[in-house]
Amino acid sequence: MKLIVAIIQPDKLDEVRQALIDANIGRVTVSRCTGHGRTQDIDLYRGQEVTPNLVPKVRLEIAVNDSFVENTVKTIVNAAQHLDPTTSKGERGDGKIIVLPIEDIIRISTGEHGNSAV
Amino acid sequence: MKLIVAIIQPDKLDEVRQALIDANIGRVTVSRCTGHGRTQDIDLYRGQEVTPNLVPKVRLEIAVNDSFVENTVKTIVNAAQHLDPTTSKGERGDGKIIVLPIEDIIRISTGEHGNSAV
Amino acid sequence: MKLIVAIIQPDKLDEVRQALIDANIGRVTVSRCTGHGRTQDIDLYRGQEVTPNLVPKVRLEIAVNDSFVENTVKTIVNAAQHLDPTTSKGERGDGKIIVLPIEDIIRISTGEHGNSAV
Amino acid sequence: MPRLPFLPLLFTAALVALGLTTQALGQQNPLAPLAAAPAQPAIDTGTTAWMLTSTTLVLLMIPGLALFYGGLARTKNVLGTMMHSFVAMAIIGVTWVICGFAMCFGRTQFAGIREGKGGLIGWDTDLMFLKAIDGTVGTYGEGIPDLVFAMFQGKFAIITPALIAGAFAERVRFRGYCVFIFLWSLLIYCPLCHIIWGGGFLTGDAIDFAGGTVIHISAGIAGLVAALYLGARRGYPRSAMHPNNLTMVLLGAGLLWVGWFGFNAGSSVSSGLKTAQALTSTQAAAAAGALSWILIEAIIHRKASSLGLVSGILAGLVAITPAAGDVAVPGALILGALAAPLCYTAVILKGKLGYDDTLDVFGIHGVAGIFGAIGLTFFLRDMPQGGLFGEAWLTQLWYQTEGVLISLTYAGVVTFILVVLVDKTFGLRLSDRDQEAGMDHTLHGEHGYGLINIQ
Amino acid sequence: MPRLPFLPLLFTAALVALGLTTQALGQQNPLAPLAAAPAQPAIDTGTTAWMLTSTTLVLLMIPGLALFYGGLARTKNVLGTMMHSFVAMAIIGVTWVICGFAMCFGRTQFAGIREGKGGLIGWDTDLMFLKAIDGTVGTYGEGIPDLVFAMFQGKFAIITPALIAGAFAERVRFRGYCVFIFLWSLLIYCPLCHIIWGGGFLTGDAIDFAGGTVIHISAGIAGLVAALYLGARRGYPRSAMHPNNLTMVLLGAGLLWVGWFGFNAGSSVSSGLKTAQALTSTQAAAAAGALSWILIEAIIHRKASSLGLVSGILAGLVAITPAAGDVAVPGALILGALAAPLCYTAVILKGKLGYDDTLDVFGIHGVAGIFGAIGLTFFLRDMPQGGLFGEAWLTQLWYQTEGVLISLTYAGVVTFILVVLVDKTFGLRLSDRDQEAGMDHTLHGEHGYGLINIQ
């Protein structure tokens, strides 16, 4: 089992979740975070342009069985890109996906664990 | 050493923390998150019932030495269940526990690392 | 590749980020959390002193290539300590650093993965 | 920003130029001398004091509305939504003194649609910049300086377009919105205001104590039309959209209630019995509306929501607005108590019909406004000769209905034209991508709550 | 929800029916003609203006109180706590016009407990729905329409039960609470109000300028009793419970201070010297209270908390309430400055005694109220014949004490009965599990701050 941690742009949250549901990956945990990468996001402050040190992002955690990993990652990548038609690539700041190994998962309601609990 | 990540219902936070302390696992990191599983939690909006896509949850992170893992997990499961007397099970939405392997831990104050730093 | 999770005192965030940037580790994800360790932080409530059960902390996540791990950890430790001149140590509550193994990283914008995506 | 440094220099120039012009204009102001002249009617300091207070209270409704709407929007749109109310203060605040007042309360134009009745719009070049009334007293209300009346009315002109904004919240471009309310105020509000209050052809017939027809119905229908034309928000209704801050909504509702006292009681343009009666019925209707809404929710859902309570308050307040000074306590209680379920139904229906009147401007202001305007006839303090169902009464009922219909059709049609126009020219609907990113960031370059991020 | 679609149909029916009844009732209204009649006393527009303003200002205290209490609750209870204030507007707002006013200011009943003195409660069927005073002037205050007085007093009736809510915040069921304040207002507030202000047997004896005895003491003791009966919140005092939003608390305190000007200065039912004196002492006492509280904190903790500052403001305001018009600046400063340490001690003691008066309703309103009611005798502007410790003075001191004691015992006992009654029948205490989940979600199906979640 793997834990897939994806950091994406807030405005893509809905799309990504929809895409995951369509790929029937229903369960996910979401949290706010602020990140620093190459993203630029300029704010106004009394007529001055301010570049915040940290930019709001959204963090998804999805625990999946190994067989699902590739598919999940692909789904997220596709949904989370702000596709730029010219270069068929996304934008800076679109985010990262980190895959971590899981040793065990337990479903609290039933106490069962392992793959079946994912 | 393992990192135990538990996603539980917000209303169980106090109980779980109490239980952990009783099992003298004092150190823990808590954060808000919103999750999607099988939970149902209906809101009212001007007389209409609304089912939010994401439900507020609380996320616990506990780094423990291997010997503690089992005990910690059991403690959380017991404390976090909304026990349903008929079936001695919890409810949907009670949450998940994910166990991750840790390579090293460092205590910032002293710089020491490894088991002693947990 | 490793995922370095650091829990630090909020007032040290700026310093730590500066230190990381100087050690050219630019990319980082930050989120709020509240923690419980040995920290003490007393509040006033209508003339009574109250000790909150959980203390606000900040959580940093940094994915780095193996070669960077040691350096990153050292940087954080140095920057995050509330150095006490007498004992050249930090204070309680200065926080923890947890190092997790990463299986893979994907950069969403390009889809590339592995070390180059960090 | 190269142009900035020069600004200071431009100033002295500007000042002198403008100073001279204003003075020049001032000269030929025919009424100016009056300002000093003692000839004019005496001032009633008491009435003036209450009208000044009312003006201030109605101004308080703007931030109130901003909080009410802002709190119901999603986090990423909270500022954009509040801006809709605040910018109305800026835009209409300026147009009103320049020409708005003249168009509402100037000499009536195009009279004679009906014999012995006024026309469609007012005008008086001297009233531009409120020049003619700068020093006069008692023209629009006994014993008060005319400027006070102008300012009091100005607040109404400001809040009306701001009300509309709720209908297409979270999906409108700021620039387009500004142009829209600017035109809407001149082309719709001013004529309606003149027709019903300012000496137009319905003045004196239709009872509209504090603006049910002029304000709430017109805003309600305008909102509905705009919402239908612009279509739903991205993701509506599939993904649930949560109010970002209900405490803000409650506070907003509180300020609205407070301000409404100025709104209704002030509309008596006096400080006496009528004022007291208006304030009393306002209080009674609001309370009754709130109570009946939460009772309905309690019956249907076994829960009473805070949003429900404040929606009930609003329904009650809107329903009593046209009736405030003319119905006694029982009537006020009934109007308020019945307005709530009516609006409640309207909101549910909206859900079923599936169009996206984001904050239920029509569902609440439109519906309650219509209900109040017509329902008031049943509870008039001074029943027309012949009582209920008497002839005079039926005429009154017709007048009311007429007022409602005119306001609905006129505001509806012209709004539609405006919306299309503005959307085609300046662009009104916000692109899906910008909707995703949120108005605050894309349109205003800000974030409402720095506090939820780390810095 | 099948019943909903039918609603509209029911309306016309309802309207007609109700319209007819109201009109019918209207007929036999003996005083109605007066409304028109010129016979009645002239209106003083100035006084009326100020009383209208005061009424509005006191209304502003309700959202103010909602913010104050709401901000001190925990995040999961913020709406539920605010609802306690808002729903009071709805419930008492309705009952007051129906019968509350009649019970407070109607002809006194059961007179003769004391020779030459009034009775226990007022009543006048004509005053139901404020019918008898719909058009009258000057009965309750010189030169003002009686309705204004009724509305001004109504706000007091609304805020008093809302104050109690703070004592058992975060652990009370909404339904039970609604029933409770409904009964409390009729069975406790109305009699007390009548006894001390409305012509009852203490009227004219005990000095209670703006409601120290009637409002703050009764609310304080009621809160204490209820808190003791319901017991502490789950987890109290073990787990620390943080105010969810202190900025809200500060704003609330600000609005309360502002509203209090209407509350105290308005109680002079005039717009003149007494009014000015009341406003002045209010201002002075509030400032003194705030200052002395933060000084104490500074001395003891080397820190001055914002909650401390606003608690001091409140303590000062409550203490001056019964005295407002009757003490000069020095007295006001002293009362305010001494009220703070007194309340401070009370709050600390509560902590030691370990009962859970959640937001210190007794600790602040009760204690400061009692202190003010009795302490004012030392600073009266017009000292009774014989000065301090003179005979007349002692009588006055006794009157004050008597008022306090009566209010304490009557409100205390009846409240206890009510709480038990309501708890047994409708249920007042919130189950532990629901407390864990939070009132907002379980009772109102809402969440205060959508913003802290992602959507």
Add this chain to the structure above:
Amino acid sequence: MPRLPFLPLLFTAALVALGLTTQALGQQNPLAPLAAAPAQPAIDTGTTAWMLTSTTLVLLMIPGLALFYGGLARTKNVLGTMMHSFVAMAIIGVTWVICGFAMCFGRTQFAGIREGKGGLIGWDTDLMFLKAIDGTVGTYGEGIPDLVFAMFQGKFAIITPALIAGAFAERVRFRGYCVFIFLWSLLIYCPLCHIIWGGGFLTGDAIDFAGGTVIHISAGIAGLVAALYLGARRGYPRSAMHPNNLTMVLLGAGLLWVGWFGFNAGSSVSSGLKTAQALTSTQAAAAAGALSWILIEAIIHRKASSLGLVSGILAGLVAITPAAGDVAVPGALILGALAAPLCYTAVILKGKLGYDDTLDVFGIHGVAGIFGAIGLTFFLRDMPQGGLFGEAWLTQLWYQTEGVLISLTYAGVVTFILVVLVDKTFGLRLSDRDQEAGMDHTLHGEHGYGLINIQ
């Protein structure tokens, strides 16, 4: 806390003692009898009503300012910043009634700097504790109790030091700040107020309708000086510092606008034509300021920020303050419209110069205040004999400039001395480490938003 339990005991003692003293003092109060005497001028209930209302409205500006400043600070400093406004209510609220009023409006001292003109400061021992005016009427304004005037003026005295706080927000120690505003108010505000309004040597010459010179310019320059002396916040300008809650800022601005009506219109100390004119120009200037600011932003950044809008409102309001009653609508529009770009430039310049006037107190209040005080001469309703550029006009222009210069230099110099003094003795600048940790926690032992943590 051992000393606490004893408090109650001390009370009775304290009360008796104090009671006796106050009474004793009361005896020798020469004017006290007047209180009763009918001899004195009649009260105009209307004017009194409006002045009472204005007083209340200006009080509302304090929470308004607290929200405005507080929302712009960072999350960790939100309470500390709000406290700066609230504690001013406490401190100046007390000092004002004790001696502040006497120093501003007492008999003028050190007269004769200019023949036939007043002096530098006022004094009247009888005015301490407002004793002499406790019962008098009409001394400071026709038909109003003198206490009302004293309270109205008191609010100005409270808000002025609170304004300064914005300049060194987020880096000042609470204790030092309290001492600073206490001294500032006595040593700077009182003299200036007396000189320009209270009978001092500029009274009658310089036009300062509602306090451009006395309040905004003095606060602006004081802020600048303090900011320069204290230096920038830690990390400024390197790390971006985000407003923690812009919705709070918008609400604050709304309340400020509302309160400003009392501020300006109240300054006419009447309820008539001047009042109406002042209110009108206030409304017009605020709207114009807001509009012109967002237009500039729209031109330069293709975006209009909400902070920009409210900054424009403020700029407009400040600019019109000295002119309110004396310029007509066109003048008001122009002053407001030009004030915005001027402040805009000032803010940009600050950025370039790199000093840290945290919330642009000088950039907005200082600059707009100066502009208004001088610019008003171009738009006077009653142009001095000879019109624009006439001799009389030039004298007036000189009077204005003189007022500005005196206020700038006097406030600037004395503030500098004060800041140094306080910083050396009590400590004014907050240590870097405490700045990192945040004022709320280190100075007040609190956190603004419990809601963003779990508990």
